[in-house]
Amino acid sequence: GTANSLVWEVDKGLILNEPTVVAISVEERKVLAVGKEAKLMLGRTPGFIAASRPMRDGVIADYEITEAMLRYFIQKACGKFFFFKPTVMICVPAGVTQVEQRAVLDATMSAGARVAYLIDEPLAAAIGARIPVAEPSGNMIVDMGGGSTEAAVISLGGVVVHRSVRVAGNEIDETIINFLRKKQGVLVGEQTAERIKIEIGSALPPKKTKTVKVKGRDAIYGLPKTVMVSNIEITEAIQAPLKQILGTIKGVLEATPPELVADIIDKGMVLSGGTALLKNIAPFLSENLSVAIHIVDEPMTSVVKGTALALENLDLYKRAIRETK
Numbered sequence: 001g002t003a004n005s006l007v008w009e010v011d012k013g014l015i016l017n018e019p020t021v022v023a024i025s026v027e028e029r030k031v032l033a034v035g036k037e038a039k040l041m042l043g044r045t046p047g048f049i050a051a052s053r054p055m056r057d058g059v060i061a062d063y064e065i066t067e068a069m070l071r072y073f074i075q076k077a078c079g080k081f082f083f084f085k086p087t088v089m090i091c092v093p094a095g096v097t098q099v100e101q102r103a104v105l106d107a108t109m110s111a112g113a114r115v116a117y118l119i120d121e122p123l124a125a126a127i128g129a130r131i132p133v134a135e136p137s138g139n140m141i142v143d144m145g146g147g148s149t150e151a152a153v154i155s156l157g158g159v160v161v162h163r164s165v166r167v168a169g170n171e172i173d174e175t176i177i178n179f180l181r182k183k184q185g186v187l188v189g190e191q192t193a194e195r196i197k198i199e200i201g202s203a204l205p206p207k208k209t210k211t212v213k214v215k216g217r218d219a220i221y222g223l224p225k226t227v228m229v230s231n232i233e234i235t236e237a238i239q240a241p242l243k244q245i246l247g248t249i250k251g252v253l254e255a256t257p258p259e260l261v262a263d264i265i266d267k268g269m270v271l272s273g274g275t276a277l278l279k280n281i282a283p284f285l286s287e288n289l290s291v292a293i294h295i296v297d298e299p300m301t302s303v304v305k306g307t308a309l310a311l312e313n314l315d316l317y318k319r320a321i322r323e324t325k
Helices: 063-078 098-110 121-128 169-183 190-200 231-237 239-255 258-267 281-289 302-312 314-320
Strands: 004-009 013-019 022-025 031-034 049-052 087-092 115-120 139-144 149-155 158-165 211-218 224-230 269-272 293-295 321-324
Touching: 004 063, 004 302, 013 063, 022 063, 031 063, 063 098, 087 098, 087 121, 087 302, 098 115, 098 321, 115 121, 115 302, 115 314, 121 139, 121 149, 121 158, 121 269, 121 302, 121 314, 139 239, 139 258, 149 239, 149 258, 158 239, 158 314, 169 190, 169 231, 169 239, 190 211, 190 224, 190 231, 224 231, 231 239, 239 281, 269 281, 281 293, 302 314, 314 321
Parallel strands: 087 115, 139 269, 269 293
Antiparallel strands: 004 013, 022 031, 022 049, 115 321, 139 149, 149 158, 211 224
16 A cells, blocks of 8 residues: 555454555665664655655556565565465555556565466455455445545445545545645754644544644755644645545546446445545535445455455456466
């Protein structure tokens, strides 16, 4: 994922859940840290270390670093010296191009996999949410991650209609950064913006006013500055990315065959992914779409659970999976 990488090992369960951040030495291009350790370095590194996110909008932005990260994850799962190469299944956004798919498969094989499979993220999220995807009935899933939002209608074990927008949790953080710079004259980093979003971010205007203290750098004088920000201001600031996500979901409903829309009205829509944890996101979408919204029990892990179930039951889902050896 763009924000977090999760690894599930068959028969063992979730064995790794770390931020998708890699720190490398600038001169030697050697990996120094991956995951939580590397995330702590974001925005705090000296000139000879670069900490970055190798995934952007759900796809590979830096091939070399992504491959090193995948190798690190595989080694963490299988041990440093593994005799048998593992079979790996990786999730990709439904709308990725052939080139992007090839990049993921190649990076996985180079990192030490024996066989690599790809599965569409909305389908994996639906399987993980225990939706009966193989039935001839419409199920709508919206997977809101860090880099992209995927909305899809699934029937008979495949994706019927899908739309993807490269707007999700990271874009909301970016909007908060821009708002604080323009309105409060303070510059903050990604981690501060994410903390503000988690603490006081809301999709609908909150009933009670709550404020948080934000520390950063004065945009004009460059000196340290502390400001107070309210949840009402943040709610107003993040409406633009939320409306883009809403527009994508509407686009899927408009392109869905009427019979399947009838099923969606009956069952409602399922939300998964980390951004589904944003306060009041379900009532916000329900109000604008006139459809019941259900958030899966563990939105952060539904995609990885679905990927694991698909890997365990390859024959059931083989039509929806791409493979390379």
